[in-house]
Each structure stands twice: as structure tokens, then as C-alpha cells.
Amino acid sequence: MPAELFMPFVMVLVAALLPLQLLPAMIWAERKVSAFIQDRTGPNRADILGIRLGGVIHSIADVVKLIAKEDMTPSKVNSFYYSLGPFLALFISLIPFSIIPLADTLKIGGAAIPLRAVTLDVGILFILAITSFHVYAVVFAGWASNNSFSLLGGLRSAAQMVSYELGLGLSLVGMIMVAQTLDLNEIVRQQGGTIFGILPAWNVFLQPLGFLIFVVSIFAETNRNPFDLPEGESEIIGFHVEYSSMRFAFFFMGEYIAIIGGSAVVATLFLGGWQVPFFDTEMLRENAMLAARIAFGSTAALCVLLSIILMAYDKKLQALYTDKRRFEARVLLGIVVTLGAGAVGGLLFLPTLSSLGEQIVTAIVQNTFLVGKILLFCFFFIWVRWTLPRFRYDQLMNLGWKTLIPLALLNIFLTGVALVLFDRGA
Amino acid sequence: MMIGVKKIGKPMDIKERSYLFEIARGMMTSIRHFIRNVLNQGAMPTLQYPEEKRVLPERFRGRHRLMQREDGTPRCVACFCCQTACPADCISIEATERDDEGEKVAARFDINILRCVFCGLCVEACPCDAIRMDTGMYELADTNRENLIYDLNTLLRH
Numbered sequence: 001m002p003a004e005l006f007m008p009f010v011m012v013l014v015a016a017l018l019p020l021q022l023l024p025a026m027i028w029a030e031r032k033v034s035a036f037i038q039d040r041t042g043p044n045r046a047d048i049l050g051i052r053l054g055g056v057i058h059s060i061a062d063v064v065k066l067i068a069k070e071d072m073t074p075s076k077v078n079s080f081y082y083s084l085g086p087f088l089a090l091f092i093s094l095i096p097f098s099i100i101p102l103a104d105t106l107k108i109g110g111a112a113i114p115l116r117a118v119t120l121d122v123g124i125l126f127i128l129a130i131t132s133f134h135v136y137a138v139v140f141a142g143w144a145s146n147n148s149f150s151l152l153g154g155l156r157s158a159a160q161m162v163s164y165e166l167g168l169g170l171s172l173v174g175m176i177m178v179a180q181t182l183d184l185n186e187i188v189r190q191q192g193g194t195i196f197g198i199l200p201a202w203n204v205f206l207q208p209l210g211f212l213i214f215v216v217s218i219f220a221e222t223n224r225n226p227f228d229l230p231e232g233e234s235e236i237i238g239f240h241v242e243y244s245s246m247r248f249a250f251f252f253m254g255e256y257i258a259i260i261g262g263s264a265v266v267a268t269l270f271l272g273g274w275q276v277p278f279f280d281t282e283m284l285r286e287n288a289m290l291a292a293r294i295a296f297g298s299t300a301a302l303c304v305l306l307s308i309i310l311m312a313y314d315k316k317l318q319a320l321y322t323d324k325r326r327f328e329a330r331v332l333l334g335i336v337v338t339l340g341a342g343a344v345g346g347l348l349f350l351p352t353l354s355s356l357g358e359q360i361v362t363a364i365v366q367n368t369f370l371v372g373k374i375l376l377f378c379f380f381f382i383w384v385r386w387t388l389p390r391f392r393y394d395q396l397m398n399l400g401w402k403t404l405i406p407l408a409l410l411n412i413f414l415t416g417v418a419l420v421l422f423d424r425g426a
Numbered sequence: 427m428m429i430g431v432k433k434i435g436k437p438m439d440i441k442e443r444s445y446l447f448e449i450a451r452g453m454m455t456s457i458r459h460f461i462r463n464v465l466n467q468g469a470m471p472t473l474q475y476p477e478e479k480r481v482l483p484e485r486f487r488g489r490h491r492l493m494q495r496e497d498g499t500p501r502c503v504a505c506f507c508c509q510t511a512c513p514a515d516c517i518s519i520e521a522t523e524r525d526d527e528g529e530k531v532a533a534r535f536d537i538n539i540l541r542c543v544f545c546g547l548c549v550e551a552c553p554c555d556a557i558r559m560d561t562g563m564y565e566l567a568d569t570n571r572e573n574l575i576y577d578l579n580t581l582l583r584h
Contacts, residue, residue, distance in 0.1 A: 036463040
């Protein structure tokens with residue numbers, strides 16, 4: 001079966017490209033959301049031929065700037081570890097995507113084709129192991145820079161990450177006790193169906209305490225506000241003070257990809273992964289025609305909505321600008337109308353799906369829901385960052401050791417009691 | 427006198443120490459701002475500056491101008507009041523005699539706008555209402571310093 005031979009390569013490519021594609025969007029969202037939360041407009045000046053896309057072009061300008069900058073290496077650094085740090089930061093944050101199941105397993109001619117790059121039975125352990133590797137990047141960078149400040153930053157980061165690793169691991173134990181498996185696809189599959197017929201049976205509803213601890217710990221693991229002490233920009237003690245140009249960009253990208261990866265892990269473990277709420281895989285496959293119609297229909301509806309917004313935007317641009325920027329809305333409107341026409345065409349001329357077609361449609365719908373959940377959680381990351389102030393170091397340690405770990409142990413105990421009472425543990 | 431420590435506020439209770447409720451309140455505040463600004467971007471106070479400009483108040487002090495009499499000659503009588511009043515020492519005047527009436531008149535009237543602090547004391551000091559700052563010009567940037575020393579003709583033109 002050729003599909004079995006080439007699908008792993010395709011999936012590796014998808015798993016690597018998905019976070020890298022989300023990265024510029026994430027950086028754009030960070031700027032724009034922070035601006036809107038603070039009553040500012042955010043970036044909107046950089047343009048290519050007048051197309052500004054509300055500031056997306058700034059990400060491209062950033063890349064050009066960072067590549068064109070001088071790549072400084074301070075004279076007395078340990079150059080091997082100094083160079084290794086940024087590469088590790090980016091590389092390790094990309095790895096968790098390799099085992100996130102992007103959709104339910106395809107069945108082609110009796111052969112099962114898993115839609116993930118690496119099929120591992122110990123998925124959760126792998127994720128935890130890889131996340132702990134992240135601290136090496138920070139420690140290498142902090143130590144090899146030969147700078148007391150970056151060393152301090154690296155030390156603080158190491159202490160923080162090691163502390164919160166415990167909470168991260170323990171918070172998952174309760175969930176594993178319920179799921180009775182470490183395989184990520186199996187965990188996602190178990191989150192289908194409903195609780196009491198109203199709530200989707202996601203782990204977030206089964207393990208609310210575990211979810212809370214996991215989310216707090218993943219914030220600390222990704223060095224994200226309110227736990228971004230390793231970076232500590234206002235105290236100027238960060239592990240990457242000595243880095244410039246693309247090496248700094250690698251840390252930057254690594255941080256954002258770690259956020260996207262963390263969101264993917266949270267979505268998979270607690271928010272149902274690729275599960276479409278109230279519709280399991282079999283039901284989707286039976287109704288694949290309907291699903292495809294709904295997908296095309298909602299795309300068309302979205303295009304109509306976008307066109308209305310763009311027409312209002314065009315009016316504003318015509319009043320404001322006299323140069324090439326005034327035509328932006330019209331160009332975008334053309335693209336949107338083309339897309340909408342394509343969606344309508346797809347809706348009208350949809351062929352009858354074969355069994356394989358049904359499975360592919362199902363996979364696409366499930367993957368859309370997974371990406372949607374990831375994006376929502378990414379938004380949550382940004383939202384928290386622009387709301388909360390940074391923790392003090394002792395508060396951070398107190399929260400980690402004295403609150404989260406006891407709570408995680410309590411969660412394990414409660415889960416155990418519940419399992420014994422409802423007789424699911426045996 | 428003893429220096430006492432005044433404790434303001436009460437210690438945090440269990441609800442506040444759990445962070446969760448306070449964090450939720452903070453998050454609600456920021457999402458409220460976010461939603462409001464997404465739905466109505468025009469309501470944000472930001473001006474798209476070079477395209478949109480602020481409406482200046484009537485008494486805004488901009489670049490100086492020198493007033494003219496009805497016959498087109500400068501009102502300035504070179505009394506040096508403005509030069510004396512100027513705290514930034516940016517005005518320099520050279521006086522000369524006027525041909526017909528024997529009155530003094532400025533031969534040179536230079537304002538070094540790089541030094542000017544836009545305080546308006548020269549306008550208050552002027553006995554003849556010859557100097558005003560009501561042009562509303564504030565985009566005075568240039569690429570060389572010589573262009574920013576305005577002479578008599580430049581000041582009279584506006």
C-alpha cells in the first residue's frame with residue numbers, strides 16, 4: 001500500500017509546518033490583541049504595494065530586520081553551547097507536534113493510517129520528557145553567555161521549570177487514571193460522547209482541578225506571563241541578553257512555538273483534541289456529505305460577512321488615504337469574493353463521496369476543530385499576558401511548591417476515590 | 427515624634443489569596459476593552475497622524491509670525507521688548523531708521539526656532555501687537571539647522 005509508505009513523510013511535514021505557519025499569526029495576534037486591550041490601534045503601517053492586512057506585514061518586516069542585523073558573538077563565550085542554546089530552544093519546542101493526533105485514524109483498504117507523525121503508545125510521557133528538555137536551552141544560553149545577568153536568568157529559569165515540572169506531571173496522573181492509557185489518540189477518542197447528555201465528555205469537565213493545575217504549570221513551563229521571570233525584561237536579567245540577530249529570533253520563535261505547542265497539548269489532553277463536540281467519528285463519516293455542505297456553506301457565509309466588513313473598511317480608506325493604500329480593501333474584497341464563489345461552486349457541484357472521500361472530509365473537519373481549539377487557547381495565553389502582572393520570585397516558588405503540588409496530589413486522591421466509588425478503576 | 431507605620435487596607439482573605447476570582451475579574455476587564463475596541467475601532471483615541479490631524483485649540487501657540495500694517499510695512503518698531511523677554515534667547519533684532527517718519531524699524535529679525543520654547547512671552551511683551559504665535563504651524567522639522575532660523579521675510583509671509 002503506497003499510502004502507508006508516504007503518509008509518515010507527509011505527516012512529518014504537516015507536523016513541522018503547522019506550528020511554523022501559526023507562528024506569524026501568533027506574533028501578529030500578540031501585538032494586535034495587546035493593543036486592543038490597552039485601547040491602542042496596534043501595528044498598521046508596514047505595507048507591500050499598499051496591502052497592510054492590519055499589521056500582518058510587520059511580521060515580514062521583523063524577519064527582514066532580524067536577518068539583516070549583525071550576529072554578535074561576545075569574545076569570551078563558550079561558543080559551542082552559546083550556539084546550541086537557540087537551536088535547542090526552537091527544535092525542542094517543535095517536537096511535541098510530532099505526536100499530537102491531528103485527526104482520527106484513517107482506514108484505507110484495511111490498513112490503519114494514523115494522522116500523526118510519530119505513533120507512540122507513551123505519548124504523554126514523551127511530551128513531559130520533551131518539555132523538560134526545554135530547560136537545557138535556557139541553561140546553556142544563560143551559562144555560555146559569560147554574563148552574570150544571563151547566568152542569573154538561566155538559574156531562575158531552571159529552578160522555575162524544574163519546580164513546575166512536578167505540578168505538570170502530577171496534574172496529569174488523575175487524567176491518566178481515568179483514561180487508563182498514555183496513548184494520545186486513545187485519550188482523544190475517549191473524550192467523545194457526552195456527560196449527562198449536555199456537556200461534551202472532555203477531560204476539562206472530568207478533571208477541572210487537574211486542568212487548572214496543568215494550565216498554570218504550562219504557563220510556567222513556556223516562560224509566559226505571569227511567570228516570565230527568566231526573561232524578566234523590566235529587571236533586565238534574562239538568559240538571552242547576549243544574543244542578537246537570528247539567534248535571538250530563535251529564542252523568540254521558540255517561545256511562541258512552545259506556546260502553540262502547549263495549546264496543542266492542552267487541546268488534546270483536556271479540550272477533546274480533534275473531537276467535534278456531540279459528533280463522533282462514525283457519525284461524521286456517515287454524514288460526510290452534510291458535513292462537507294456545512295463546511296462550504298459556512299465558508300460562503302464567512303465570505304459574505306467579510307465582504308460587508310471590507311466594504312465598510314473601503315469607505316474608511318477612501319476618506320483617509322490618497323496613495324496606493326486606498327485600494328487595499330478592494331484587492332482583499334476580490335480575493336474574498338473569489339473564495340466565496342469557490343465555496344458556492346463547491347456547494348453546488350459537490351460529487352457523491354466515496355468511502356475514502358468521506359474519511360478525508362471527516363479528517364479535515366476534525367483537524368479544523370483541533371486548530372480552532374489551539375487558536376482559542378493561544379488567544380487565552382495572550383489574554384492572560386496582557387492582564388496579569390509578573391509574580392515575584394518567592395511568590396512563584398510558593399505557588400508552585402506549596403499550592404500546586406499539594407492540589408495535584410489532592411486531585412489524584414479525589415480521582416482515586418471517585419474511581420473506587422463508581423467502580424471504574426477495576 | 428515617633429514614626430508610625432500606617433497599615434492601609436485589610437489582609438487578604440481566602441478568596442483573594444486563591445487568586446482565581448481576582449484574576450477572573452481582571453480578565454473580564456481586559457476582554458471588555460478588547461471586545462469594545464474590536465467592534466468599534468473608530469472609538470479608539472488613536473489618530474492616524476499624518477493623514478488625520480488633531481483639531482488645535484484656538485489659543486494654541488505655534489510658529490511665530492510678524493504682523494503688517496495696512497500699507498504692508500512691518501508693525502515692528504524694533505523696541506527689543508520681545509528679545510529682552512525671551513527666556514530662551516532665540517530672537518535677535520537689528521534696528522535701523524525708517525526713511526519717512528524717523529521711526530525705528532527692524533532691519534533684521536531672526537528667530538532661531540531650535541532654541542524657542544514656545545512660551546509666548548514675546549507675544550505678551552510686544553507693545554505694537556507685531557508678533558503673534560497664532561499660525562498653528564507645529565510641523566517644523568527640517569534637515570539642516572540654517573533653514574530653521576527664520577528671517578524677517580519668512581516671518582512676515584504668514
